[in-house]
Amino acid sequence: MIGIEDVRAAAARLEGIAHRTPAVTSRTLDELAGAERVFLKAENLQRVGAFKFRGAYNAISLLPEAAGAQGVATVSSGNHAQAVALASQLLGTRATILMPHDAPAAKRAATEGYGAEVIGFDRYSVARDELLAELVAERGLTPIHPYDNEDVMAGQGTAALELLEQSGGLDVLLVPVGGGGLLAGCSTAAEGVRVVGVEPEAGDDFVRSLAAGERVRIPVPRTIADGQQIDIPGERTFPVVRERAAAVVTVTDEEIVAAMRWAFERVKLVLEPSGACALAALLAGRVDVAEQRVGVVLSGGNVSAERFAQLCG
Amino acid sequence: MIGIEDVRAAAARLEGIAHRTPAVTSRTLDELAGAERVFLKAENLQRVGAFKFRGAYNAISLLPEAAGAQGVATVSSGNHAQAVALASQLLGTRATILMPHDAPAAKRAATEGYGAEVIGFDRYSVARDELLAELVAERGLTPIHPYDNEDVMAGQGTAALELLEQSGGLDVLLVPVGGGGLLAGCSTAAEGVRVVGVEPEAGDDFVRSLAAGERVRIPVPRTIADGQQIDIPGERTFPVVRERAAAVVTVTDEEIVAAMRWAFERVKLVLEPSGACALAALLAGRVDVAEQRVGVVLSGGNVSAERFAQLCG
Numbered sequence: 001m002i003g004i005e006d007v008r009a010a011a012a013r014l015e016g017i018a019h020r021t022p023a024v025t026s027r028t029l030d031e032l033a034g035a036e037r038v039f040l041k042a043e044n045l046q047r048v049g050a051f052k053f054r055g056a057y058n059a060i061s062l063l064p065e066a067a068g069a070q071g072v073a074t075v076s077s078g079n080h081a082q083a084v085a086l087a088s089q090l091l092g093t094r095a096t097i098l099m100p101h102d103a104p105a106a107k108r109a110a111t112e113g114y115g116a117e118v119i120g121f122d123r124y125s126v127a128r129d130e131l132l133a134e135l136v137a138e139r140g141l142t143p144i145h146p147y148d149n150e151d152v153m154a155g156q157g158t159a160a161l162e163l164l165e166q167s168g169g170l171d172v173l174l175v176p177v178g179g180g181g182l183l184a185g186c187s188t189a190a191e192g193v194r195v196v197g198v199e200p201e202a203g204d205d206f207v208r209s210l211a212a213g214e215r216v217r218i219p220v221p222r223t224i225a226d227g228q229q230i231d232i233p234g235e236r237t238f239p240v241v242r243e244r245a246a247a248v249v250t251v252t253d254e255e256i257v258a259a260m261r262w263a264f265e266r267v268k269l270v271l272e273p274s275g276a277c278a279l280a281a282l283l284a285g286r287v288d289v290a291e292q293r294v295g296v297v298l299s300g301g302n303v304s305a306e307r308f309a310q311l312c313g
Numbered sequence: 314m315i316g317i318e319d320v321r322a323a324a325a326r327l328e329g330i331a332h333r334t335p336a337v338t339s340r341t342l343d344e345l346a347g348a349e350r351v352f353l354k355a356e357n358l359q360r361v362g363a364f365k366f367r368g369a370y371n372a373i374s375l376l377p378e379a380a381g382a383q384g385v386a387t388v389s390s391g392n393h394a395q396a397v398a399l400a401s402q403l404l405g406t407r408a409t410i411l412m413p414h415d416a417p418a419a420k421r422a423a424t425e426g427y428g429a430e431v432i433g434f435d436r437y438s439v440a441r442d443e444l445l446a447e448l449v450a451e452r453g454l455t456p457i458h459p460y461d462n463e464d465v466m467a468g469q470g471t472a473a474l475e476l477l478e479q480s481g482g483l484d485v486l487l488v489p490v491g492g493g494g495l496l497a498g499c500s501t502a503a504e505g506v507r508v509v510g511v512e513p514e515a516g517d518d519f520v521r522s523l524a525a526g527e528r529v530r531i532p533v534p535r536t537i538a539d540g541q542q543i544d545i546p547g548e549r550t551f552p553v554v555r556e557r558a559a560a561v562v563t564v565t566d567e568e569i570v571a572a573m574r575w576a577f578e579r580v581k582l583v584l585e586p587s588g589a590c591a592l593a594a595l596l597a598g599r600v601d602v603a604e605q606r607v608g609v610v611l612s613g614g615n616v617s618a619e620r621f622a623q624l625c626g
Contacts, residue, residue: 022335022358024358044581045335045337045580045581049581260618261618264583264618264621265583265617265618267358268357268358268362268582268583268584268614269581269582269583270577270578270581270582270583271581301581304578305573305574305577305578305621305625305626306626308577308618308621308622308626309621309622309625309626310626312618312619312622313618313619313621313622313623313626
């Protein structure tokens with residue numbers, strides 16, 4: 001299991017490469033939440049617009065030279081695709097990304113813009129894991145899993161490490177959870193802090209799995225939080241979360257929209273639905289933060305103006 | 314006429330009180346603009362969501378004790394109202410704000426939330442300057458003009474001073490211009506830098522006035538950039554701008570909307586129309602920045618999600 005020293009080593013690798021994103025504060029938010037002070041870790045301002053760059057860069061930088069020379073691959077239509085593409089470009093590795101044919105054109109263009117090769121597939125007729133396995137075997141590539149990879153988890157944890165430094169210490173840290181990479185990394189990094197994961201109500205696989213004491217699979221969740229449409233906790237992330245996170249709570253899509261609107265109007269930050277999930281839990285009073293120093297990871301901001309207008313207009 | 318030492322003194326007064334807003338960079342933007350490097354000064358992340366806090370705080374902090382004890386007043390339905398209200402609250406002064414009856418309820422509530430007294434008036438039947446003069450005379454208040462005040466100008470200039478430090482030096486600085494307070498302050502602060510003002514095409518009173526060599530009044534401009542609906546340059550700002558700014562250029566409302574959308578999608582920042590004006594000039598190629606180090610002041614982000622959706626959705 002990864003330890004805090006892995007997160008610290010990842011931080012050293014990311015120094016000067018990942019953005020040290022700001023810790024945004026708002027007296028209005030402190031009062032709304034009833035907290036001593038709230039620190040919003042603005043990972044929407046991270047490179048590629050999401051925390052995913054941290055983990056992807058850390059993992060790819062740790063590949064043996066021969067593997068790096070062969071190239072990496074992943075399946076993603078989201079932020080991890082762009083993260084792997086940019087990290088590969090910076091590290092001189094070739095990235096191949098499997099992306100569903102119906103992924104937004106802007107995401108495909110952005111990924112190709114970082115020099116990655118994008119291969120489309122039909123998400124309804126093909127099993128993505130098998131497709132990736134075939135590609136990897138055929139071309140000798142190294143797969144970079146979006147969360148179930150210890151180097152990825154350690155990289156994501158650097159967001160918490162930075163926020164601890166920027167805030168001068170926290171009592172509670174709220175973190176969005178999809179596959180669990182960010183939560184595993186942050187709960188490892190934030191020793192002695194009550195770390196709480198937040199997932200959409202419809203995608204409560206971590207809540208159910210923690211209650212059951214083992215990984216539980218749910219139907220693929222219907223939620224606006226597309227970064228969290230995952231049906232089962234990661235094999236490697238789950239034990240870390242179970243041991244180190246204090247709890248996982250849920251929020252509704254309506255609460256997520258309210259948090260997106262609040263961030264837009266009050267702190268002038270663009271958040272995608274998954275990126276607003278932890279803030280939604282704070283605003284909805286899902287976690288007791290009375291008189292506490294609270295960190296909240298705003299994990300990403302990749303939403304088009306058009307989609308934002310549909311959701312929040 | 315104010316000098317750089319006034320801006321430096323203002324910066325010392327604002328230290329630890331105004332936010333030192335981030336200088337955001339984007340390699341995509343550097344390429345789009347053809348610049349060596351672009352630094353976006355994110356004053357939308359300033360207290361009250363706009364640079365206006367700098368000038369209001371500096372001016373109110375410089376009032377003689379007796380004037381401060383009596384209180385201050387201004388006419389504004391915009392960012393200056395909230396800036397005067399918050400600065401007064403922090404400095405222990407009472408603020409009275411004249412605001413049109415049809416100002417957005419959220420702006421009135423925010424201003425009152427900072428402890429100011431808001432007095433409504435009918436913007437179609439009353440001359441606002443006379444109304445303010447009456448109020449000030451009756452109650453013994455000190456008026457804080459939104460731009461035509463040297464202490465306000467010096468305060469606004471601190472945004473440029475900070476950006477010069479954060480960027481390590483600039484060749485060009487693009488600054489939105491309404492009444493000219495921000496441009497006067499920034500062109501004073503940024504000695505040796507080519508400082509260019511940007512105003513909406515419909516509100517080109519500075520362009521015309523500079524061409525005429527004297528202040529020219531235009532019809533009140535129809536533009537989405539509500540922070541720049543000013544019909545004549547300030548009496549005190551105009552000479553400073555004429556002497557120190559290199560030029561003033563214009564952008565269309567469509568170019569402003571495109572810049573708002575770009576900032577939203579690419580750097581995850583919320584900008585109000587006036588706040589996007591200088592960025593619009595850069596994106597539209599209005600200023601030659603080839604191979605240069607460019608600063609752009611993103612002056613404010615006070616736009617509702619609903620209004621953003623109307624404009625950009």
